[in-house]
Every structure is written in structure tokens, then in C-alpha cells.
Amino acid sequence: xxxxxxxxxxxxxxxxxxxxxxxxxxxxxxxxxxxxxxxxxxxxxxxxxxxxxxxxxxxxxxxxxxxxxxxxxxxxxxxxxxxxxxxxxxxxxxxxxxxxxxxxxxxxxxxxxxxxxxxxxxxxxxxxxxxxxxxxxxxxxxxxxxxxxxxxxxxxxxxxxxxxxxxxxxxxxxxxxxxxxxxxxxxxxxxxxxxxxxxxxxxxxxxxxxxxxxxxxxxxx
Numbered sequence: 001x002x003x004x005x006x007x008x009x010x011x012x013x014x015x016x017x018x019x020x021x022x023x024x025x026x027x028x029x030x031x032x033x034x035x036x037x038x039x040x041x042x043x044x045x046x047x048x049x050x051x052x053x054x055x056x057x058x059x060x061x062x063x064x065x066x067x068x069x070x071x072x073x074x075x076x077x078x079x080x081x082x083x084x085x086x087x088x089x090x091x092x093x094x095x096x097x098x099x100x101x102x103x104x105x106x107x108x109x110x111x112x113x114x115x116x117x118x119x120x121x122x123x124x125x126x127x128x129x130x131x132x133x134x135x136x137x138x139x140x141x142x143x144x145x146x147x148x149x150x151x152x153x154x155x156x157x158x159x160x161x162x163x164x165x166x167x168x169x170x171x172x173x174x175x176x177x178x179x180x181x182x183x184x185x186x187x188x189x190x191x192x193x194x195x196x197x198x199x200x201x202x203x204x205x206x207x208x209x210x211x212x213x214x215x216x217x218x219x220x221x
Contacts, residue, residue: 015170049171093207146176
């Protein structure tokens, strides 16, 4: 399946490059334990694809919290960074696929609802921190997923139009964001089923899928 019009690839982070949504959930639980409070009903289930900035407002309201929202985020990030090196895993084939794109001079970027402080240490550990032309995080946008801003920004930084980008996403908010920006879309079934994620160019469990490997090799040729 040649993709002659695709000029760049944009990757979400959690669930697309690294599997760490469960680590984020445990970090929120660690925070609740530290604060001796209960997480709101449904909080963890609804957290997937949402940014810490969105989630902290839910907690601050539920907990009638007086300290700053920044402190809640700081403590949650503290627990996440402790757990992440040992409890997260790489989506099979992700690093190899990204390196192959770069070797063929296909521009690549990240568009994530995570913070830069959560993303960069992991990319450095994987040895790919320097190969992305742009890493767009929650700090870079005014509107969070499912708004298309972060994909629009990533495409702009790569010097292409969003319609000329292939996006890789795993969450409901993420696929909505990529679609709204006009990107072609590959959905990753690391959390949700193909049916739940909705229409896409292709839906796969990981980057070892032979159909996806064949398709990606045609990009930029």
C-alpha cells in the first residue's frame, strides 16, 4: 500500500511508542495514598488520553484541594518517574520503525498529552531523543486533545501540512485530535479495540504487524 503523498509521520507517546498508561494510573494511586484521599469514581478509566492538566482539575475539585494544582502535578510526576523505568515497556517494533523512517529522511515528530519531563527521560533511555525533529508536549499548546492543535503544531514544525502526515494514535481523544487535524491515521490497539478507535487507514497491535511494516517502507519512496 504505497503512500506517496505522505511526507512525515507524527507519533503519540503513551500507548504508541511506550506502554505506560498503567504506570500513570499507579502514580495517581500513589498520590492518593500520600494524600490519604480516594480517587473519584471512574477517574482512572477516564484518564486515558487526557493530560495531567485536565486530570488535576478534576482532583482539585473532588478533593477540595487548597495547595496549587502545580504541586499535585509535581507529586504525580514524581511517582511516575520512579515507576516508569521498571514498569513501562516499549511497543514492539516502535523504535526500529522510527529509526527506519529517519534513515530514509522521513521527518518524524511526537504529539503527546504528556509533559516534556515525562517524555524526554524515556526517549533518552531508548536512545531516540535526538532523532525527532519536533517533540510537542502539553506545554506547547493552549488546547488539549481531542482538539487538533497539537497535530497542527507538529506538522507545522516539520514544515508540512497535517494532511500530508501519517499519525499513530491509541486513545479516543488522540484519534479525534489527529482526524480533526486532517492527518491520515493508524490506530494502535494497545488499549482499545479497532472498533472502539474507529475508522483508520489501518489498525494494528504493534509495529511488528507485517501489513504496517510493508506500508511504512513505502513512505518517502
